[in-house]
Amino acid sequence: MKINSIKIKEVVDSRSRAFVVRVRKEFERITEEKINDESRLRSLVESRMAIGNATRPYATTKEIASVFGKDHSTIVYWASQHEALLLYSPEYRKKFGIATDIVSNLSFELEVRPRHRIISDDKRTAYQELSELQNSINNLMKIQREVLKDIGIEIPTI
Numbered sequence: 408m409k410i411n412s413i414k415i416k417e418v419v420d421s422r423s424r425a426f427v428v429r430v431r432k433e434f435e436r437i438t439e440e441k442i443n444d445e446s447r448l449r450s451l452v453e454s455r456m457a458i459g460n461a462t463r464p465y466a467t468t469k470e471i472a473s474v475f476g477k478d479h480s481t482i483v484y485w486a487s488q489h490e491a492l493l494l495y496s497p498e499y500r501k502k503f504g505i506a507t508d509i510v511s512n513l514s515f516e517l518e519v520r521p522r523h524r525i526i527s528d529d530k531r532t533a534y535q536e537l538s539e540l541q542n543s544i545n546n547l548m549k550i551q552r553e554v555l556k557d558i559g560i561e562i563p564t565i
Contacts, residue, residue: 423466426519427474430462433509438502444476453499456485456492461506464521465514493546500550 434454435442442454459471459482468482475481492499513519555562 422519423522424470424473426513426517427458427462427466427471429513429517430506430509431458431474433513434458434502434506437505437509442475450498453492453496454502456488457499457502457506459485460489461503461510465510465519466522490542490546493543493550 431442434440434457438454440451440454442451442458444455446452455475459475462471463482463486468479471482472479489503493503514521552562
């Protein structure tokens, strides 16, 4: 029996896109913010970026872009700005936290798993992927320690 790989890819793509749509709707419900895809208001741009970056492990740039009426290169740009926004934009940090919680809850509920992005050519290796994840974890832990310190809770660094 021969399976049509194009049909399987279409099903996976539509499921990933549907997942991003669900995350967006839930984000809008929780934040009570209607995200206008054409608006360039910073708060709305940061909301789109937070959702896009939170769903990135679960969908391709093309799938995420289609949910926001954008080009895939916009999603690549959002990813490049993610670390800086985490460090310097409290509003983005808050929105990314909400989006990440939604992604975590929905992925568990819908049994959606992150895609593995290990590409065999020299442009991207498993080591680079792990290195980027470790940088994100380290930055988030640094932010967590700063916030806890600000509210009077000191956590020893390891």
